[in-house]
Amino acid sequence: VQWPVLVVSVISAVFLYCLDTNLTSILIPVLLAEFGQASKLPWIFVGFSLGAIALVLPVGKLYTILPAKHLYLLFLTLFALGSGLCGTAQSMNMLIIGRVIAGAGGIGLYTGVIVILSSVTTVQERPAYVGLVGICWSLGRILGALFGGLLGSRSWRWGFFLNILVAGLFTPVYLTMIPTLDPLSLSPSKFKSKSTPTPTPTPLLPRLLTLDILGTLLSIISITGLITGISFGGLSYAWSSPPILTFFSLSILSLTLFFLQQKTCFLTSPTTRLFPVEIIGIPEVCLVFTISACCSTGGFLGLEYMSLYFQLVRGESTLGAAVRLLPMIGCMAVFMPLVGWVMPRVGGVLYWPVVGGVIATVGGVGLARLQTDTTPLWVYTPQILIGIGFALYLQMAYTAMPSYVPAGQKGNAMTLVIISQMGSIAFALSTAGSIFTNLSLSNLQALFPAQSRCVLQEAISGTSGNGEFVKSLSEGDRERVVGVLMRGLRGIFTIVYISFALSLVAAI
Structure with missing residues (x-):
């Protein structure tokens, strides 16, 4: 128990x-x-x-x-x-x-x-x-x-x-x-072991003094600048505006300094630096990182924007959209534990992204071909394919990555896997949100030049309360609005299948 x-x-x-x-x-x-x-x-x-x-x-x-x-x-x-x-x-x-x-x-x-x-x-x-x-x-x-x-x-x-x-x-x-x-004392490798060694206590202060303060600050600044620039570019500020250019410039400069500082161990040491950048130079590590990042990007973008498809294009409520995502979620829920049980027994860890990548890429192409009046069969089939393909190799990196790095770097390898998944999801959602909103907003402004940018932006993001603006339109104008949103969604779905295809290429 x-x-x-x-x-x-x-x-x-x-x-x-x-x-x-x-x-x-x-x-x-x-x-x-x-x-x-x-x-x-x-x-x-x-x-x-x-x-x-x-x-x-x-x-x-x-x-x-x-x-x-x-x-x-x-x-x-x-x-x-x-x-x-x-x-x-x-x-x-x-x-x-x-x-x-x-x-x-x-x-x-x-x-x-x-x-x-x-x-x-x-x-x-x-x-x-x-x-x-x-x-x-x-x-x-x-x-x-x-x-x-x-x-x-x-x-x-x-x-x-x-x-x-x-x-x-x-x-x-x-x-x-x-x-x-x-981690600094002898720890049990398995919780269920009956003999649990007593860890040797190590004072807290010496542990904290090993933190790479400069590397931490540089990494935070670089990521903060990048995410902020992507999220606000084209929405709150023009892409060429001083604030956005400042964010991106600060991000690039900080990232460059971070790699130099980690490489030279400036104000740190090879054992205490924030991240050993040398492991990024291992070809297998780069390939596994790419596979993991592309898989996460395709899967979670597909899930997020299929929900928007049902709400913005098909007029479903939040609850209705959630129910219509059950085929994709159900396939993930079934195949993820199944793959986790089968993979260690049959081996071939790098074959899983090949099979999963093919299936998910086909599903992504199906999403990119969706229309406002697509029949249910062709709405749910791509969902099922992505759910299965995505589940086949999402967790592959946790098994493969540690095997390609030196024994003392396995903890950093796990951190790299988390970055590949969580980082790619955050960047993908920020970038896709910016692309979808900017493209849809520019097209809607061309259709309704008299409407304020704020009203149109709220309509696109689904934050317009009861949708007074859309409801006030004639049937023809509503169809044109839906057409604009559908074109924006197809652009995001194109990113979905390209991501899966890139993971397939990396796996091959």
Whole structure:
């Protein structure tokens, strides 16, 4: 009983992390009605992404010098604090601050889940448990939409309080069942082992003094500049405007300095630097990273924008769109644990992305051919193909990546996998959102030059409350609006199949 309870408790953090992300997207109309200030809307998403992705490298490093259990509890507290701020927010600014804190706590939890599961399972067992993480992520996406649709305007705060309730429910399990897993002492390789060595205590201060402060700052600045520039370019500011150019320039400069600093070990050492950039030069590592990043990009972009397709083009409610995504989610839920069980037994870890890449690419092409009146058969078939293909090789990197790096760099290899997945998802969603909104907005402005940019932008993003603008149009104008949105969606679906195709090429 103890082992299943521990696994369910630990991976519940991934479910909450994803549930929170999707739930917030669904609640945007309610939040705008509550606080107004539509100009600050992008910061709700950008703040969460910044809090998460900008800290991937520092968080990964922390898990190599501090006990995993203590860090997991720390980030759980941080995530709950951010959720509490969002749930009690009295202004848009307070909500944004809560999202940043929740994002930082969330990425720490996700990293902790991977570290803990990797530490307490064998190499043969690991893919199956990583598959459970993927299922929790997918379920969080679909249930976030369902839960958000059920909450309504009167009880939206409970969407954030739910995180605190679930965290509190599992806290006794976290405190009593998760092993310490101190990376600087002898740790058990498998939780179920009857003999658990007592870790040698190491003072906290010497551990913290090994942190690469300069590398941490440079990595945070580079990622922050890139995500902010992508998210606000073309929306709040023109792409050629000084703020956007400043963000991108700062990102490029910081990234260049980061690689130089890590390479030369300036103000750090080969053993304490934030990330050993040499492993990026290993061809197999680059290929696995590319496969993992492209797989994550294609799968999660497809899931996100199929939901928008059902809502914006087919006129489905939030609940209706969530239900119509069940074929894709169902295939993921079935095949992820199945692959996790079969992969260690049949081997051929690099053949899985070939098979999965072919299936997912065909599904992506099907999405790119969708029309406003596509029959149900050709709407659901691409979903099923992507769900199966995506599930076949999503967790492959967790098995393959550590085998290509030196023994002492396996922790950094796991961090690299997390970056390939979480980083690609954040960048893909930010970039795709910018492309979709900018293309659709420019086309709608050509159709309705008298309408304000703000009204059109809210209509595109689905944040226009009851859709007064769209409802006020004639039937012909509504069809033209849907046509504009459909063209924008097909552009994103093109990115989906290109991503899967690139992963296939890398695997071959």
